[in-house]
Amino acid sequence: MERIPVKGVAVRKIDGEILYDGEARSLKEFIQDLVKRGMSLAGTDLRGLNLTHLDLEGGDFAGAWLDGADLRGAVARKASFSGASMRGVRADGIQADRSDFSGADLSAPAASSVLCPKGFCHDPDPLEDPAPSAPRRAISPTCCAIRAGCGT
Numbered sequence: 001m002e003r004i005p006v007k008g009v010a011v012r013k014i015d016g017e018i019l020y021d022g023e024a025r026s027l028k029e030f031i032q033d034l035v036k037r038g039m040s041l042a043g044t045d046l047r048g049l050n051l052t053h054l055d056l057e058g059g060d061f062a063g064a065w066l067d068g069a070d071l072r073g074a075v076a077r078k079a080s081f082s083g084a085s086m087r088g089v090r091a092d093g094i095q096a097d098r099s100d101f102s103g104a105d106l107s108a109p110a111a112s113s114v115l116c117p118k119g120f121c122h123d124p125d126p127l128e129d130p131a132p133s134a135p136r137r138a139i140s141p142t143c144c145a146i147r148a149g150c151g152t
Contacts, residue, residue, distance in 0.1 A: 031046070049069050069086070086106050
């Protein structure tokens with residue numbers, strides 16, 4: 001049987017202190033394992049990480065830095081992203097029903113970007129938001145279903 005290589009990985013708090021460390025094939029796999037075991041990732045620095053297609057159901061990402069992370073295709077039902085910084089997150093196809101995005105910064109890095117993590121979205125209409133560089137205005141927690149993906 002072929003042995004799968006593992007490496008040392010760590011998840012850091014936003015102040016740089018190591019919160020969790022261990023061995024896994026990848027940091028992505030390590031994060032999914034932490035969530036499945038019920039470990040909180042609140043206040044962690046997950047900026048720019050590839051978290052595509054992970055099972056993050058019920059995960060606690062409150063106050064985490066997720067700027068530029070890729071959550072496409074992830075399952076994040078009943079997860080908490082309250083107060084998280086999620087600027088420029090890619091979230092096409094995410095399943096985030098019953099998740100908490102209260103107080104999260106979901107602003108797009110460019111005027112043409114629209115974040116739509118199924119259950120929360122932003123208004124891409126420049127007539128309603130005359131300052132394209134300003135953070136987008138949240139419409140409602142159900143607008144993605146109503147507006148069929150907010151034009152993404």
